[in-house]
Amino acid sequence: MKSITINQLKFAGSLALLTILFRFALSALLSDMQFTWAWVIAAIYSLSVFITGWILGKKDYETLPLYDIGFKFHLITYIECNLIAELWFLLGFQSHFENVKTVHYTALFWGIGLMIHLILFRYSRKGSIKGIEKSELFD
């Protein structure tokens, strides 16, 4: 079993690009005190990430209906978003209105959510063989 698929790599690339663009726009808008636009850009970013993940995840599932697809996309999103956010502060690209604590708390609470997802995923795959639900093996 491949640990990462082509569609997951495409998602990782798109997500990195979207996140860097978002971070850049967010910091610029906050520096100009354009708070309403910061919300708008955040909503557009979230929607774009969701749609990209949805399309590529669906393609992945059509290629091979594995249980762990949703979790893998979640894990990629968690790692990339938090890594880029941390780097953003480390390189000093943030605006005056951004606080690194927000990034740390996001990583912490999101991490708890990710752990719950992992537990649910491990629990649900008990009825599967090699990651595919038994009812879908020979359908």
Place this chain on the structure above:
Amino acid sequence: MNEDKLLSELLSAWEDTYKKGQLTLWIFLALKEDKKYVDDIKFFVEEQSRQTMSCEEQSLYRTLRKFQHLGVVDFETGKGNKGPERKYYFLTDLGQTLLAQFIDRNISLFFSYKIKKLLIPEGKS
């Protein structure tokens, strides 16, 4: 509803249910004796099932990818008649054993004398 129409609709409904899950058996039978590429498998399934089973190429690829992931089917690349290389699929040892045990448990019983007699329409025995 007249009787002919009822019979036709009942038959279609039964066949739709009966055919679910049959594609696996047909694919395994297609690969039992030799390696085949997708077009060959499709041709075998449709011809040997007397066109009662049909399979789209995309659906076959998806099924074969799943079987390969499970370790019951594998492929090797080889030259096609024209154009690019093709994937020639075959049953692995696990696939061969799985098919043999499935036939033994689910298909062989149709070859018992009593069942065969019941299956053959009257006047044809």
